[in-house]
Amino acid sequence: MGNIKEAFLTPIFKGxxxxxLVLGICSSLAVxxxxxxxxxxxxSVIIVTGLSSLVCSLLRNTIPNRIRIIVQxxxxxxxxxxxxxxxxxxAYSVSKTLSVYIGLIITNxxxxxxxxxYALGNKPFASLMDGLGNGLGYAMxxxxxxxxxxxxxxxxxFGFQVIPQAVYDFGYANNGLMILPPMALILLGxxxxxxxxxxxxxxxx
Amino acid sequence: xxxxxxxxxxxxxxxxxxIVAAVLAFAAMFLKPTQDANVKKDTIGQILTAATFAGVQxxxxxxxxKAEIESAILxxxxxxEVGTLNIDECEVYxxxxxxxxxxxxxxxxxxxxxxxxxxxxxxYGAGLWGPIWGYVGLEGDLKTIKAVRFGHKGETPGLGAKxxxxxxFAESFVGKVIGAGEVLFEVAKPANRQLxxxxxxxxxxxxITSQALGVTLNQxxxxxxxxxAKNGIAAEEVVDAVINETGELEPVTEVEPANTVxx
Numbered sequence: 001m002g003n004i005k006e007a008f009l010t011p012i013f014k015g016x017x018x019x020x021l022v023l024g025i026c027s028s029l030a031v032x033x034x035x036x037x038x039x040x041x042x043x044s045v046i047i048v049t050g051l052s053s054l055v056c057s058l059l060r061n062t063i064p065n066r067i068r069i070i071v072q073x074x075x076x077x078x079x080x081x082x083x084x085x086x087x088x089x090x091a092y093s094v095s096k097t098l099s100v101y102i103g104l105i106i107t108n109x110x111x112x113x114x115x116x117x118y119a120l121g122n123k124p125f126a127s128l129m130d131g132l133g134n135g136l137g138y139a140m141x142x143x144x145x146x147x148x149x150x151x152x153x154x155x156x157x158f159g160f161q162v163i164p165q166a167v168y169d170f171g172y173a174n175n176g177l178m179i180l181p182p183m184a185l186i187l188l189g190x191x192x193x194x195x196x197x198x199x200x201x202x203x204x205x
Numbered sequence: 206x207x208x209x210x211x212x213x214x215x216x217x218x219x220x221x222x223x224i225v226a227a228v229l230a231f232a233a234m235f236l237k238p239t240q241d242a243n244v245k246k247d248t249i250g251q252i253l254t255a256a257t258f259a260g261v262q263x264x265x266x267x268x269x270x271k272a273e274i275e276s277a278i279l280x281x282x283x284x285x286e287v288g289t290l291n292i293d294e295c296e297v298y299x300x301x302x303x304x305x306x307x308x309x310x311x312x313x314x315x316x317x318x319x320x321x322x323x324x325x326x327x328x329y330g331a332g333l334w335g336p337i338w339g340y341v342g343l344e345g346d347l348k349t350i351k352a353v354r355f356g357h358k359g360e361t362p363g364l365g366a367k368x369x370x371x372x373x374f375a376e377s378f379v380g381k382v383i384g385a386g387e388v389l390f391e392v393a394k395p396a397n398r399q400l401x402x403x404x405x406x407x408x409x410x411x412x413i414t415s416q417a418l419g420v421t422l423n424q425x426x427x428x429x430x431x432x433x434a435k436n437g438i439a440a441e442e443v444v445d446a447v448i449n450e451t452g453e454l455e456p457v458t459e460v461e462p463a464n465t466v467x468x
Contacts, residue, residue, distance in 0.1 A: 064214040078225045089236040092243035
């Protein structure tokens with residue numbers, strides 16, 4: 001059981017896929033302008049990483065080694081299309097906001113990376129937990145970045161105005177830079193900086 | 206079993222692909238009705254925005270539409286009514302229907318007339334990366350723009366996508382007049398426009414999307430020109446003006462094969 005707990009918890013902080021492994025950066029820049037989008041994107045990635053790791057782990061002893069990457073790709077693609085279809089049916093406005101990025105989960109290095117590195121060599125339940133944990137680690141960073149970007153860039157959280165009009169009357173202005181992707185990269189850099197100063201073993205000598 | 210043999214690999218991949226295809230086909234068919242309903246609701250929401258009913262909650266869209274619409278008709282290129290759309294079932298022309306009309310010889314162009322006097326007409330054309338479309342609400346004279354709503358499939362976020370995202374862009378259309386100058390409508394910088402009242406500023410950095418929007422609007426206003434002329438209030442004046450214009454004007458030839466066929 002210790003193994004399974006570790007598989008789930010490590011990627012959330014100590015081995016976070018974004019801030020430690022630096023995987024899946026592209027989508028974390030693209031969908032973090034607003035919390036709502038980041039939230040749904042995070043949820044979608046959790047589902048995709050969890051289920052694809054589970055399925056690939058179940059199949060791991062039958063997959064022919066020469067086509068294993070293709071098999072992984074087919075499984076991940078299936079999950080991504082399913083998530084996309086369900087969002088289009090039951091969360092249309094969110095699916096419109098995220099547009100192409102849901103489809104691009106398939107290119108998210110975290111999904112394939114975890115299948116190749118973990119699911120193919122471990123039991124199904126542990127793989128499911130590893131997938132969910134990595135998805136959660138990814139979602140967490142996304143939400144943190146989106147929180148700052150939406151708050152400072154638009155003055156809102158989840159679309160609700162949180163910075164009162166009185167503050168604007170004093171001459172405060174939303175930071176337009178926050179809306180643009182480069183600021184996500186800089187915020188991400190700050191998160192990695194904070195994590196490395198807490199976790200000394202990550203620092204290169 | 207030898208999982209590395211050729212036979213095994215081939216059979217394995219065939220089975221895997223068939224299973225995945227079956228799952229996806231089932232999901233697509235099962236979810237299609239819900240997805241189509243969403244798309245239709247979204248279209249009606251855009252039509253409502255162009256009819257000055259902006260910001261209607263998702264759940265109220267269909268009811269608002271039924272309550273506010275006066276009639277929804279189909280007209281041909283000559284402006285004659287050729288059919289109606291069922292209001293009770295909220296029948297509207299979606300993007301694929303609009304796309305068909307561009308090349309169709311016998312056009313059936315939707316016109317949505319609302320009880321508040323606003324007439325909404327659609328447009329649909331090619332943007333930079335994919336299709337762009339829009340709904341234009343006109344006042345009773347069928348020349349003055351009351352409100353607009355644009356949409357796109359995948360224009361560049363932060364640049365071309367502004368046609369849908371930026372409130373100032375939609376607001377800049379309000380009060381503009383179709384066909385005051387030689388071209389029906391222009392999306393360009395002020396220095397390049399013939400008349401200030403029949404055009405709006407293009408979006409900086411989104412040249413191709415802006416130009417495409419101008420071409421699309423001109424094409425569709427061209428389709429509707431005869432309908433506008435016949436049905437606009439103060440009809441006499443307007444008819445004269447348009448007949449003179451069609452005599453001289455080359456109706457925006459860039460992407461308009463259908464138009465020339467008709468004439």
